[in-house]
Amino acid sequence: xxxxxxxxxxxxxxxxxxxxxGCGHGLVLKxxxxxxxxxxxxxxxxxxxxxxxxxxSWDFFNLDTVQTHHGRTVPFIVGAKRARPHLVGIAYMGDGxxxxxxxxxxxxxxxxxxxxxxxxxxxxxxxxxxxxxxxxSLPGQKTETTPGGREPHQEGYPLRGPExxxxxxxxxxxxxxxxxxxVQRLSRFLERGLENQLQDRGISVIEALSTCPTNWRTNAVDxxxxxxxxxxxxxxxxxxxxPWKSKAGEANRL
Amino acid sequence: MTLRNKRIVMGGEGGQGVQAAADILAQAVxxxxxxxxxxxxxGIEQRGGVSLAFVQIGGEPIGSPKFKYAHLIVALxxxxxxxxxxxxxxxxxxxxDSSLLAPPQVSDEVIGWQCYDTIAPxxxxxRRLTDRRQSxxxxxxxxxxxxxxxxxxxxxxxxxxRVANIIILGATARFTEIVQLESIKKALEERLANKxxxxxxxxxxxxxALELGWEAAGRMIKIPVSTGKIFKR
Amino acid sequence: MINQPxxxxxxxxxxxxxxxxxAFMYGNEVVVWAALAAGTEFLFGYPITPQNEIMHxxxxxxxxxxxxxxxxxxxxxxxxxxxxGIMTGARCFSATAGPGTVLFQxxxxxxxxxxxxxxxVVQQRGGPSTATVIYSQQEVFLTIFGGNGEGLRVxxxxxxxxxxxxxxxxxxxxxxxxxxxxxxxxxxYQAKMREPVTxxxxxxxGIDLKPPFPLVGLKGVPGVDREPAHWRNAFSVEEELxxxxxxxxxxxxxxxxxxxxxxxxxxxGAELIIAAHGIVGRSVRAAVRExxxxxxxxxxxxxxxxxxxxxxxIKNVLSAxxxxxxxxxxxxxxxxxxxxxVGGELEHALKMYAYFRPGLGITAExxxxxARAILSGERENEAAMSLF
Numbered sequence: 001x002x003x004x005x006x007x008x009x010x011x012x013x014x015x016x017x018x019x020x021x022g023c024g025h026g027l028v029l030k031x032x033x034x035x036x037x038x039x040x041x042x043x044x045x046x047x048x049x050x051x052x053x054x055x056x057s058w059d060f061f062n063l064d065t066v067q068t069h070h071g072r073t074v075p076f077i078v079g080a081k082r083a084r085p086h087l088v089g090i091a092y093m094g095d096g097x098x099x100x101x102x103x104x105x106x107x108x109x110x111x112x113x114x115x116x117x118x119x120x121x122x123x124x125x126x127x128x129x130x131x132x133x134x135x136x137s138l139p140g141q142k143t144e145t146t147p148g149g150r151e152p153h154q155e156g157y158p159l160r161g162p163e164x165x166x167x168x169x170x171x172x173x174x175x176x177x178x179x180x181x182x183v184q185r186l187s188r189f190l191e192r193g194l195e196n197q198l199q200d201r202g203i204s205v206i207e208a209l210s211t212c213p214t215n216w217r218t219n220a221v222d223x224x225x226x227x228x229x230x231x232x233x234x235x236x237x238x239x240x241x242x243p244w245k246s247k248a249g250e251a252n253r254l
Numbered sequence: 255m256t257l258r259n260k261r262i263v264m265g266g267e268g269g270q271g272v273q274a275a276a277d278i279l280a281q282a283v284x285x286x287x288x289x290x291x292x293x294x295x296x297g298i299e300q301r302g303g304v305s306l307a308f309v310q311i312g313g314e315p316i317g318s319p320k321f322k323y324a325h326l327i328v329a330l331x332x333x334x335x336x337x338x339x340x341x342x343x344x345x346x347x348x349x350x351d352s353s354l355l356a357p358p359q360v361s362d363e364v365i366g367w368q369c370y371d372t373i374a375p376x377x378x379x380x381r382r383l384t385d386r387r388q389s390x391x392x393x394x395x396x397x398x399x400x401x402x403x404x405x406x407x408x409x410x411x412x413x414x415x416r417v418a419n420i421i422i423l424g425a426t427a428r429f430t431e432i433v434q435l436e437s438i439k440k441a442l443e444e445r446l447a448n449k450x451x452x453x454x455x456x457x458x459x460x461x462x463a464l465e466l467g468w469e470a471a472g473r474m475i476k477i478p479v480s481t482g483k484i485f486k487r
Numbered sequence: 488m489i490n491q492p493x494x495x496x497x498x499x500x501x502x503x504x505x506x507x508x509x510a511f512m513y514g515n516e517v518v519v520w521a522a523l524a525a526g527t528e529f530l531f532g533y534p535i536t537p538q539n540e541i542m543h544x545x546x547x548x549x550x551x552x553x554x555x556x557x558x559x560x561x562x563x564x565x566x567x568x569x570x571x572g573i574m575t576g577a578r579c580f581s582a583t584a585g586p587g588t589v590l591f592q593x594x595x596x597x598x599x600x601x602x603x604x605x606x607x608v609v610q611q612r613g614g615p616s617t618a619t620v621i622y623s624q625q626e627v628f629l630t631i632f633g634g635n636g637e638g639l640r641v642x643x644x645x646x647x648x649x650x651x652x653x654x655x656x657x658x659x660x661x662x663x664x665x666x667x668x669x670x671x672x673x674x675x676y677q678a679k680m681r682e683p684v685t686x687x688x689x690x691x692x693g694i695d696l697k698p699p700f701p702l703v704g705l706k707g708v709p710g711v712d713r714e715p716a717h718w719r720n721a722f723s724v725e726e727e728l729x730x731x732x733x734x735x736x737x738x739x740x741x742x743x744x745x746x747x748x749x750x751x752x753x754x755x756g757a758e759l760i761i762a763a764h765g766i767v768g769r770s771v772r773a774a775v776r777e778x779x780x781x782x783x784x785x786x787x788x789x790x791x792x793x794x795x796x797x798x799x800x801i802k803n804v805l806s807a808x809x810x811x812x813x814x815x816x817x818x819x820x821x822x823x824x825x826x827x828x829v830g831g832e833l834e835h836a837l838k839m840y841a842y843f844r845p846g847l848g849i850t851a852e853x854x855x856x857x858a859r860a861i862l863s864g865e866r867e868n869e870a871a872m873s874l875f
Contacts (some may be wrong), residue, residue: 011710043708046575051721058719064703064708066574067719069597072567075559079568080703082557083529083577087704108560284511285682296537296621316849317773318766321678333536461713 007033009042010063018056022223024210025053027180028121029060031187031208032090036063039194041088046080048073050093050102054121057092071102078105078114088197089116093206096126099135099159106165106205108188111204117193119207120161123212124231131215135159138234143215152211158234165205166240172202175241179209181228182237189239203244209235256483257288261321264307265338266330271419274445276307278423282441285309293319300335304334311432318454327397328426329455330405330419349425349471350419352402358368401425401474408466417463424467425474436469503552507635507687514677515540517648517684519548520580521655524689524695527606529555529576531568531573533587536620537675538610541582556598562587566594567731570603570628574718576701578659582608584675586617588629595668596634600720600733603702604662608655608671610678613846622847624765627820631669631794637732640737641669641746642794648684654791656689657694663697665742670795674816676766677847750789753779754804757786759862762801763814764790764821767849771814774854785858790824798828805829805837812840812861814854819843838868 006012010033019025035043047063050054051070058067068076077089098106098120106118125143128131133143133150138160140149152156166175174196178186186208191206210229214222239245262279266272273294280292288311295306310316329335330349342348374391409418421443423444427438442460443450450457488575503523512520518541522530530549532542534546534608549556559565565581572579583591587792588609598605611626613619632638641661643654655671689696700821702716709715711773722728750768751776754760763771768789775787807813811820822841828836842857 009710011715028596042710043706044704046703048571053721054707055721059717062708062715064705064709064716065718066569066571066703068570069593072563072593075564075567076571077573078557079529079531079573079579080575082531082555082568083572083579084575084704084846085703104560105564107562116725122516164660278682281511288509289683291680291682293676296675296679297619315773316682316769317849318770319676320848321850324851 004125006128007037009033009061009063011060014059017060019053020080020212020214022211022213023053024123024180024208024219024227026056027183028119028186028210028235030178031178031180031183032092032119032190033061034187035191035194036061038191039198041194041198044085044088045090046077047090047092048077048080050091050097052094052096052126054094054147055128056091056095065248071097071105072074073101074109074116075080076107077116078109081114085115088194091116093118093120094127095120095122095124095134095136095161097128099161103160106161108171110165110203110205111168113172114148115200115202115203117190117197117204117206120207121191121210122161122231122235123210124158124213125211125213127214127215129252131188131212135233136161138230145195147216150177160235162207162240169205169241170183170202172196172243173241174202174204174239174243175206176239177237178210178237179227179232181209181224181232184224187239192239192242192244198244208235257432259289259310259312259314259316260310260326261310261324262326262328262425262430263321263324263338263341264309264328264330264425265334265424266305266419267334268305269304270305270336272305272330273307275419275423275426278311278438278441278445279427279430279433280309280311281445282427282437285354285441286433288313288432289316299309302484303461304331304337306334306337311430313462326426326429328422328423338438342397344391344398346397347429349429350400350402351405351422353404353407356472371412384455401471403467404448405467408470409427412466414459415458420460420463421467421470424464424469425471426467427464428471435464436466495820496849498845499709499843502688503548504686504688507685507691509683510686511681512648512684513540513679513681514651514673515610516544516673517543517651518655518673519651520646520686522580522606522659523548523552523554524686525656526578527554527580527659529557529579531559531565531572531579531581531760533559533562533565534568534647535562535584535587536860537612537678538584538587539584540609540678541608547766558654562590564591566591566595566605566607569605570597571592571605573699573703574702576699578606578663578699580659581611584610584715585612585620585626588626592610592629594633594665595640597634598668599634599636599639599735600732601718602666602742603668604659604666604699606655606671607668608664608673609766609847611672611674612810613800618673619846621846622848623815624674624767624816625818625820625845626648626672627764627793627817627824630672631824635734636741637739640794640796641665641667642671642672642792643670643748644765644791645677646765646791648682650652650791652684656694660689660694660696661746664695666721667739667742672765672828674686674766684727692705704784738867739795745798746792748791748793749797749800751787752776752798753786754788754807755786756784757808758784759810759812759858760786760788760790760804760808761814761827761854762790762811763849765795766799767816770849770851770854774858775851777851777855778858783862783864785856790821793821793824796824798826801825801828802833803828805833809833809836810838810840810861811844812858814842814857815850816844816847816848827843838869840866
């Protein structure tokens with residue numbers, strides 16, 4: 001499939017979508033749509049989206065979808081998956097939902113190795129609420145709540161979510177970080193994450209580096225530069241834990 | 255004429271088996287088809303401290319699970335007797351373990367279901383030694399009768415130190431004038447079913463303890479107040 | 488774009504309660520048997536006293552009857568996991584208390600907005616804050632009006648183990664029929680005491696437990712064979728929210744008369760009505776019986792549903808006798824509900840007396856004493872009203 005065409009699992013009636021021009025969500029959802037298409041699992045997918053810009057995906061797909069509360073998409077999908085294990089559960093959320101208000105859920109779902117896919121869109125800011133500092137905001141990054149730039153001495157260093165998760169993810173887990181600057185690769189990660197669930201191996205946690213020109217107040221060139229340079233330097237892209245590269249039942253770290 | 259309800263509060267140190275005794279009593283009355291309610295006190299501590307159990311039995315519907323005044327107050331330790339003073343009225347009968355002076359046998363072999371039937375804290379044993387020279391705690395309120403039953407001594411000398419609470423249960427059951435000894439035996443056996451399966455001798459041991467308490471209570475009721483073991487205030 | 492629910496054939500679950508049987512049980516155990524008998528598939532829970540034994544019993548019994556259990560990382564997780572399970576068409580429930588009930592407001596409000604049949608058992612403990620793990624009736628407002636919204640919930644307040652069994656089963660029936668979150672409001676005393684209860688199979692009693700149905704995970708490829716099920720609780724503009732919410736509120740008020748339940752005793756010729764709910768209702772019932780035996784004209788009123796409140800019934804009772812003593816282990820939470828229910832002219836005529844003991848048990852003797860004091864003119868009702 002070319003990058004220009006629409007994935008089959010997208011819902012044409014709700015396109016064009018509601019994200020801002022230049023927003024990375026559309027690309028993450030494209031990567032996900034392609035992965036769902038390739039695996040032909042649309043009938044089995046339960047897609048959950050969080051609060052924040054991720055909620056705008058509530059009618060994005062031709063997939064059964066529930067928009068939940070801030071940070072609570074992980075436990076919602078965990079409950080659905082536990083009750084009906086034949087479903088393929090996807091929790092789609094932002095960095096605030098996953099790493100701040102809902103981090104306990106992410107940590108504990110990983111500890112339990114719940115058979116779900118968690119997708120975390122990292123755009124280094126709280127976008128929907130107007131550009132406040134996120135756990136992922138880079139040192140020196142100006143946000144509405146760090147007008148002088150994020151000062152690590154005061155506000156701490158940004159959280160590397162996949163690295164944190166990989167540090168204790170049990171055998172069978174799949175942890176990766178992709179980027180909307182490499183949609184095909186991100187889509188492969190997502191496909192692997194879904195396969196991991198389909199094969200009942202364990203949790204899949206995939207962060208997607210994404211863009212927010214609206215809150216970054218950047219033009220197209222600077223947006224892309226920020227993503228590919230600053231962000232990618234701090235947040236290296238790749239697989240962190242892959243059950244396919246590990247010995248049976250043992251987590252493997254790259 | 256309906257059978258009037260009796261309110262019983264039992265107190266002891268964690269590990270003495272107060273909750274098990276109270277629970278078995280209520281269960282036995284229930285099995286007889288009468289009204290019964292048991293509730294333990296429970297707080298934030300998991301072990302140690304005074305453990306209280308509230309039981310109501312009889313023929314009338316039971317109101318609130320806890321109550322202000324008890325007909326029968328059963329104390330397995332000096333400290334619990336102090337705690338139980340709030341439940342005393344002029345109608346109250348007090349039954350206490352008069353061999354309190356001997357250090358109690360506590361066990362982590364919990365037969366109680368709720369949280370207090372665990373090992374008593376270290377400090378308790380020490381405290382009990384100092385209690386040796388202490389007399390019966392001062393009771394500020396007027397009560398009807400006070401009965402002392404050396405249950406721990408009887409258990410130690412005649413059976414096994416661990417069945418002191420069952421001796422007390424036997425006596426308590428008789429004092430209620432509501433429940434039959436046979437029903438208590440049945441409830442006890444049900445409660446200990448797993449343990450008896452492992453050690454069949456336990457059944458006989460516990461039955462004997464029950465009977466010992468039951469008979470002692472019968473004698474106590476008949477013996478005049480002046481004999482020392484039983485005295486009236 | 489909301490899909491019509493498709494009724495799915497209920498999974499065949501082993502029936503835990505066959506013949507009717509009388510048992511001597513802890514309240515927490517009763518809840519578990521009721522949930523099993525109602526065909527509940529999953530419990531998602533987080534430990535908090537005094538409801539812990541619900542998880543203890545469930546985790547032992549669930550595998551025996553093919554049911555599931557997950558101990559979550561907190562009450563938020565328990566609530567949202569239950570919502571997830573329910574939306575796939577499984578009867579799920581949770582249980583909590585005190586500070587846990589506070590956290591549960593979040594999943595409860597989502598259940599209100601999206602009509603998810605969540606069942607929650609609350610065993611009240613003392614408050615505010617950590618307070619005691621033991622007992623109170625202080626979670627009335629929290630269970631009814633907690634959350635950012637309109638209190639679109641059904642709240643049962645049982646007063647005995649039998650009612651705990653009956654209304655836990657009923658909570659599942661109500662939740663799935665009306666699709667409002669439904670709560671069973673017990674307390675630490677009820678949780679931790681043992682008393683007789685008769686267990687039965689609700690189907691044999693003709694109780695209509697509607698089969699659960701999935702809201703997501705439906706049959707067919709979405710977008711090909713059917714429309715996708717899209718569920719949300721966020722809206723772009725005020726009008727959009729109002730349009731979505733109004734029918735939910737209307738549904739709730741339409742259902743209210745058939746949902747509300749109460750118990751009355753000796754209302755005829757009463758010169759004082761004593762109102763209480765839950766376990767305090769037992770003390771009041773006993774007190775009123777005793778007073779009536781002595782020809783003292785008192786009656787009692789016990790709302791069984793605190794939400795929707797049996798307003799018409801209490802109005803009827805208080806119209807005939809506008810003198811009321813409210814007895815509760817809280818500082819006037821029930822009393823406030825009664826004031827709201829009564830309203831209008833009757834509220835002005837009403838003489839309300841209060842016996843509030845937040846976090847404390849209340850005995851029949853206390854109620855008798857208080858009623859006598861009121862009837863002999865020793866109590867000021869105005870003073871009582873300023874206690875709110």
